[in-house]
Amino acid sequence: MLDMIIDFFVIGAKIGLILLPLILAVAYTTYAERKIIGYMQMRLGPNRVGPKGWLQPIADVIKLLMKEVVVPSGSNKALFLLAPILFIAPSFAAWAVIPFDVELALANSDVGLLYILAMTSIAVYGVIIAGWASNSKYALLGSLRSASQIISYEIAMGFALVGVLMASGSMNLGEIVKAQDGGLLHWFWIPLLPLLVIYWVSGVAETNRAPFDLPEGESEIVAGFHVEYAGISFALFFLAEYANMILISVLTTLFFFGGWLNPFQGIPFVEEVTGWIPGIAWLLLKAGFFLFLMIWLRATFPRYRYDQIMRLGWKVFIPVTVVWLMILTFMIKAGVGPWFTGRGVL
Amino acid sequence: MSKLKHFFKSFTLRDLLTGLRITGKHLWRRKVTIQFPEEQTPQSPRFRGLHALRRYPNGEERCIGCKLCEAVCPAAAITIDAGPRQSDGTRRTTRYEIDMFKCIYCGFCEESCPVDSIVETRVMDYHFEKRGDHILTKAQLLAIGDKYEEQIAEDRRQDAKYR
Numbered sequence: 094m095l096d097m098i099i100d101f102f103v104i105g106a107k108i109g110l111i112l113l114p115l116i117l118a119v120a121y122t123t124y125a126e127r128k129i130i131g132y133m134q135m136r137l138g139p140n141r142v143g144p145k146g147w148l149q150p151i152a153d154v155i156k157l158l159m160k161e162v163v164v165p166s167g168s169n170k171a172l173f174l175l176a177p178i179l180f181i182a183p184s185f186a187a188w189a190v191i192p193f194d195v196e197l198a199l200a201n202s203d204v205g206l207l208y209i210l211a212m213t214s215i216a217v218y219g220v221i222i223a224g225w226a227s228n229s230k231y232a233l234l235g236s237l238r239s240a241s242q243i244i245s246y247e248i249a250m251g252f253a254l255v256g257v258l259m260a261s262g263s264m265n266l267g268e269i270v271k272a273q274d275g276g277l278l279h280w281f282w283i284p285l286l287p288l289l290v291i292y293w294v295s296g297v298a299e300t301n302r303a304p305f306d307l308p309e310g311e312s313e314i315v316a317g318f319h320v321e322y323a324g325i326s327f328a329l330f331f332l333a334e335y336a337n338m339i340l341i342s343v344l345t346t347l348f349f350f351g352g353w354l355n356p357f358q359g360i361p362f363v364e365e366v367t368g369w370i371p372g373i374a375w376l377l378l379k380a381g382f383f384l385f386l387m388i389w390l391r392a393t394f395p396r397y398r399y400d401q402i403m404r405l406g407w408k409v410f411i412p413v414t415v416v417w418l419m420i421l422t423f424m425i426k427a428g429v430g431p432w433f434t435g436r437g438v439l
Numbered sequence: 440m441s442k443l444k445h446f447f448k449s450f451t452l453r454d455l456l457t458g459l460r461i462t463g464k465h466l467w468r469r470k471v472t473i474q475f476p477e478e479q480t481p482q483s484p485r486f487r488g489l490h491a492l493r494r495y496p497n498g499e500e501r502c503i504g505c506k507l508c509e510a511v512c513p514a515a516a517i518t519i520d521a522g523p524r525q526s527d528g529t530r531r532t533t534r535y536e537i538d539m540f541k542c543i544y545c546g547f548c549e550e551s552c553p554v555d556s557i558v559e560t561r562v563m564d565y566h567f568e569k570r571g572d573h574i575l576t577k578a579q580l581l582a583i584g585d586k587y588e589e590q591i592a593e594d595r596r597q598d599a600k601y602r
Contacts, residue, residue, distance in 0.1 A: 133462045137472040290452070393462040394455070 107199050111188050119335040120150035126388045133392040157331075160324035165228060168321065172226035177322065177329035180219025184336040187212035191343055192267040194353045194372035205266040206254060209344065210247075213299060216333070217243045220301075220308065220318050223330070227321040235317025239301060239308035242402060246295040249410035253292035256285050256414070256421055257348045260432065270352035275431060276359035280351040284424060284432050287417045289349045291410050293383075296341035298402070300334060302387060304394035305402060312396075342383035343376065350379050482561050484594040487546045489562040490537050490575065491584035493555060493591060500581060501556035504532040508548035508557050516541035517548060535577035539567070555595060560587045 131138025139146040190205035192198040224236020261272035273280045298305040309317040319330045353372030357363040504521030520534040
């Protein structure tokens with residue numbers, strides 16, 4: 094009995110150790126986004142609250158917490174308040190299986206990849222319920238768009254992950270990273286390059302980020318599924334979106350860019366010099382690059398039209414992934430090095 | 440052939456990368472933001488901002504109540520009542536009001552004024568705190584004129600040769 098209680102608290106502490114930095118990272122991702130997009134538009138971005146605007150996200154949080162949560166009179170109150178929780182819970186839960194370093198994961202699950210897929214798909218219920226419970230036409234349109242978009246891109250994303258699965262031969266995220274051991278050129282981004290691009294773009298689409306932010310589409314349907322939300326309930330949607338961005342960046346790193354592995358592995362001198370850097374630093378550095386890329390995309394591309402999104406998902410991504418899976422099969426069977434040496438049968 | 444070209448162009452993401460390169464370059468460009476209260480854009484001496492009524496150096500108000508500004512005002516923002524002043528019998532305004540919500544800052548009043556009395560100053564960051572504050576009375580306008588007289592006179596002097 095005592096063991097169980099101790100376990101309970103240890104796991105709770107571990108969850109806190111993951112979630113608190115995550116929430117802080119989310120806050121400063123919003124700051125980074127405003128700053129970077131501002132710079133790309135030759136503006137300065139937020140710079141009034143604190144030195145260089147460093148306290149801006151804190152001020153935003155306080156503002157959102159102090160605002161009133163408005164529940165529309167025609168809405169389904171219970172579902173209306175449940176929706177943001179349903180949206181944010183999976184995006185936090187997915188972090189349970191992320192390995193930050195060798196053996197440094199909350200749950201070292203052998204079905205980690207399936208778990209991630211399940212968690213990222215479940216978030217769509219939050220969006221649909223939010224749109225429906227609001228009893229507003231814009232919210233409903235936004236949630237319908239979101240549902241169709243996530244279902245379409247889920248397929249391409251799943252296929253891309255099948256490629257990772259074939260290449261690594263495991264569904265355990267830690268094992269997937271270990272299969273890429275051996276330096277920059279041993280990572281999966283070279284043999285799986287098309288899948289990497291498709292996974293990344295689908296990931297951007299899944300998080301409803303620009304240029305795939307149709308569910309929000311502020312110029313067409315106001316703010317989409319979260320028009321009716323204010324205060325803390327809006328903040329939860331916001332938090333979840335950015336937590337998802339960070340999650341997709343970390344996952345891309347794990348699947349295609351060797352997670353916590355040192356990129357200079359195998360290069361005689363540089364490897365020793367950079368040897369002291371802990372794995373988690375490499376992981377965060379790589380994920381940070383992808384986070385930057387996501388913001389960069391938003392600053393660059395205009396929003397897709399609805400039919401263009403559907404065309405891209407169904408008529409481009411899915412065929413390309415299927416073709417590349419076939420090519421990958423031949424590469425693995427032929428034991429193309431350095432990724433698949435020793436596993437070929439030809 | 441063009442189909443093949445299009446195929447390679449879209450699958451190498453060329454257009455997208457070009458776009459990313461442009462925004463990537465702009466990240467390092469010099470920023471054009473002007474931090475307003477601390478920095479300001481240069482203003483022309485002809486800047487048309489908050490209105491003011493001027494006085495002669497001896498303290499006598501310039502306005503003679505000719506109502507030309509009231510007549511020319513396209514937004515009908517100016518209201519004037521005029522009559523002989525009790526002390527010396529000269530024609531003066533008894534009421535001179537500008538509705539700042541109606542005013543479109545065209546500067547016609549300033550152009551029409553034969554004695555350079557009604558002018559527009561360079562002040563552009565002002566606000567009203569109470570309902571009704573937006574109607575500037577004669578006393579308020581004269582006070583604004585007294586406050587910025589130096590600047591107003593300097594601007595008129597610079598612009599004199601073009602008038």
